Amino acid sequence: MADQYSCLSDHLFVHHGAINVGILRDGNRALLIDFGSGSVRSTLDAFQITRVESVLFTHHHRDQASGVGQLTDSKVNIGVPAQERAWFEEVEKFWNDPATRWHLYNIHPHSLMLTESISGKGEYEIHPHTEGDVIHWGDARISVIDTPGHTDGSVSYMVEVDGQRFAFCGDVIYDKGQIWELYSLQKGETTTDYHGFLGSRKELRKSLLKLRSAEPTALIPSHGNFMDKPAEAINTLIERLDECYDKYVAISALRHYFPEMFAEFEGRDGHMPIRSGKPTPELLRHYGTTWLIISKTGEAFVMDCGGPNVIKEIQNLQESGAVSSVSGIWVTHYHDDHVDAIPQFLKTFGCPVYADKSVADVLENPRGFRTPCISPAQVQIHYRTEDGESWTWNEFRMTAYHFPGQTYYHGGLLVEGPGVRMFFAGDSFTMSGIDDYCSGNRNWLGQGVGFDRCLKLMQDLKPTHIFNCHVDTAFDFTHQELQFMRENLAQREKLYGQLFPWDSPNYGMDEYWVQCYPYEQDAVTGETVNLRVDITNHSESERSTTCQPIFPASWNMEIETKSASIPAKSDGHITFSFPIPENAPPKRTVISVDVNYNGRPLGQFREAVLVVKK
Numbered sequence: 309m310a311d312q313y314s315c316l317s318d319h320l321f322v323h324h325g326a327i328n329v330g331i332l333r334d335g336n337r338a339l340l341i342d343f344g345s346g347s348v349r350s351t352l353d354a355f356q357i358t359r360v361e362s363v364l365f366t367h368h369h370r371d372q373a374s375g376v377g378q379l380t381d382s383k384v385n386i387g388v389p390a391q392e393r394a395w396f397e398e399v400e401k402f403w404n405d406p407a408t409r410w411h412l413y414n415i416h417p418h419s420l421m422l423t424e425s426i427s428g429k430g431e432y433e434i435h436p437h438t439e440g441d442v443i444h445w446g447d448a449r450i451s452v453i454d455t456p457g458h459t460d461g462s463v464s465y466m467v468e469v470d471g472q473r474f475a476f477c478g479d480v481i482y483d484k485g486q487i488w489e490l491y492s493l494q495k496g497e498t499t500t501d502y503h504g505f506l507g508s509r510k511e512l513r514k515s516l517l518k519l520r521s522a523e524p525t526a527l528i529p530s531h532g533n534f535m536d537k538p539a540e541a542i543n544t545l546i547e548r549l550d551e552c553y554d555k556y557v558a559i560s561a562l563r564h565y566f567p568e569m570f571a572e573f574e575g576r577d578g579h580m581p582i583r584s585g586k587p588t589p590e591l592l593r594h595y596g597t598t599w600l601i602i603s604k605t606g607e608a609f610v611m612d613c614g615g616p617n618v619i620k621e622i623q624n625l626q627e628s629g630a631v632s633s634v635s636g637i638w639v640t641h642y643h644d645d646h647v648d649a650i651p652q653f654l655k656t657f658g659c660p661v662y663a664d665k666s667v668a669d670v671l672e673n674p675r676g677f678r679t680p681c682i683s684p685a686q687v688q689i690h691y692r693t694e695d696g697e698s699w700t701w702n703e704f705r706m707t708a709y710h711f712p713g714q715t716y717y718h719g720g721l722l723v724e725g726p727g728v729r730m731f732f733a734g735d736s737f738t739m740s741g742i743d744d745y746c747s748g749n750r751n752w753l754g755q756g757v758g759f760d761r762c763l764k765l766m767q768d769l770k771p772t773h774i775f776n777c778h779v780d781t782a783f784d785f786t787h788q789e790l791q792f793m794r795e796n797l798a799q800r801e802k803l804y805g806q807l808f809p810w811d812s813p814n815y816g817m818d819e820y821w822v823q824c825y826p827y828e829q830d831a832v833t834g835e836t837v838n839l840r841v842d843i844t845n846h847s848e849s850e851r852s853t854t855c856q857p858i859f860p861a862s863w864n865m866e867i868e869t870k871s872a873s874i875p876a877k878s879d880g881h882i883t884f885s886f887p888i889p890e891n892a893p894p895k896r897t898v899i900s901v902d903v904n905y906n907g908r909p910l911g912q913f914r915e916a917v918l919v920v921k922k
Contacts, residue, residue, distance in 0.1 A: 346375025366478030391461030457512030485544030585781030640734030664719030
């Protein structure tokens with residue numbers, strides 16, 4: 309449907325590109341609602357529109373506004389949500405702030421930000437809009453409605469023209485009972501955004517009900533299909549969101565950490581009872597997020613090190629004679645509260661580091677990734693373990709597994725010794741269920757992947773003790789409880805499959821199914837850099853992908869698109885090499901990547917950061 313248009317009334321049209329762009333026409337002039345990549349120009353030319361007087365943005369996301377710099381009309385009025393004005397005018401503050409790069413627990417605003425502010429791109433007059441504002445343009449009356457949820461400051465525009473009322477509602481809804489993706493709804497209610505799976509659902513519900521009560525003729529979303537039965541579309545979406553959230557809470561590990569968050573769900577049918585803990589074997593010690601195994605020889609093997617207090621505790625054990633030496637450290641996953649102090653730990657104890665190869669990729673080059681809770685601490689991995697690889701350590705047999713639970717970049721370690729089969733699960737389980745409360749962690753749905761894989765492994769391995777890095781006591785699950793959780797995930801795969809307009813729910817769940825590697829790298833003017841676009845095909849059949857890097861306008865540079873076919877259920881890669889112009893200013897520069905996935909244009913869907921140096 310790219311580069312086509314629909315007619316809503318005599319004066320109102322919609323251009324279909326990576327997003328839907330509203331076109332309110334009055335002779336040869338126009339007011340636009342959102343702008344997209346700029347492909348709307350083809351429709352404007354078809355209608356012989358020679359002047360764009362105003363552009364109203366529903367929300368600040370790059371796919372809504374990336375092409376606005378192409379507007380050369382003088383003194384264009386740019387209407388933006390008042391709460392998001394700064395990101396249109398001063399987005400460079402976001403890209404240059406270390407708080408938006410490292411230790412990411414608060415995820416608002418989202419990373420789908422403009423690469424450059426629009427304020428310096430033309431003769432634009434920026435006007436902030438909020439609920440109650442009314443804009444008169446031509447024969448149309450446009451009223452502003454605050455509709456947060458997809459972003460904190462999202463607004464909708466009710467366009468009354470030609471005797472009808474059309475609600476341009478951004479990404480509040482995609483179609484009847486559907487939304488474009490889930491990860492924008494990650495927001496903390498009583499905790500950080502990191503723990504806020506579907507946390508914006510209450511805001512979104514209020515926004516949807518507000519739109520429903522306004523009784524528009526139709527809903528026009530940024531992504532998705534026109535809805536001429538708004539109440540039915542909205543009611544179905546609210547019902548699905550409630551059902552999806554209920555399935556999440558039913559086996560959520562957060563019920564152990566923050567029971568007050570889920571008081572309304574206590575005792576609800578279909579929710580797994582919370583297990584009790586069990587005694588911890590005497591050979592273990594627990595400090596912060598670190599578990600410590602002490603062998604009969606006095607040697608210690610350590611799991612994770614998030615803070616210097618752990619180092620002091622181990623030194624105290626050495627001074628007391630309880631520990632003779634530290635002979636290894638296993639890293640469960642890359643999150644900062646598990647790895648921040650590992651460089652200091654290695655300087656102190658000088659032992660080898662073991663990690664699953666997926667974890668090792670992040671730890672050895674953290675600049676290459678942008679994920680929740682990421683630490684800038686760089687760690688050399690001495691043993692990159694394969695799934696199922698075993699080795700002997702004193703009286704114990706250790707077996708490493710890829711364990712994509714709390715995060716995809718995660719390992720699990722089975723430690724077998726006299727009378728015990730201990731499984732160190734990182735942050736993947738508590739007594740109340742699974743730790744899938746952050747969609748940015750890449751928790752996939754489906755048989756044999758994500759938590760289903762982890763739960764099946766627990767059924768097969770039958771550990772006597774399971775350990776979470778944040779929980780002082782051991783615990784376990786019965787086979788029936790593990791099966792209950794697997795069945796819950798299978799039900800979720802169907803429910804979330806209905807929620808998104810994709811053939812796999814993982815496209816709506818997995819924020820990083822397309823990502824750039826390295827995410828951040830140094831780039832010297834006059835030299836060539838390489839950038840790889842990684843694409844995960846979650847579908848059951850082959851998919852084609854076309855990508856093109858988009859450079860700052862000041863570089864005056866363009867390179868050809870590249871394409872790849874990606875087999876079903878696998879990863880594909882497209883690599884670009886390009887020179888850094890001699891005149892590129894030395895600063896952090898954001899390069900976006902325009903993506904077309906199997907014929908669906910996604911706009912400037914992902915980005916990478918180049919730290920340009922002379």
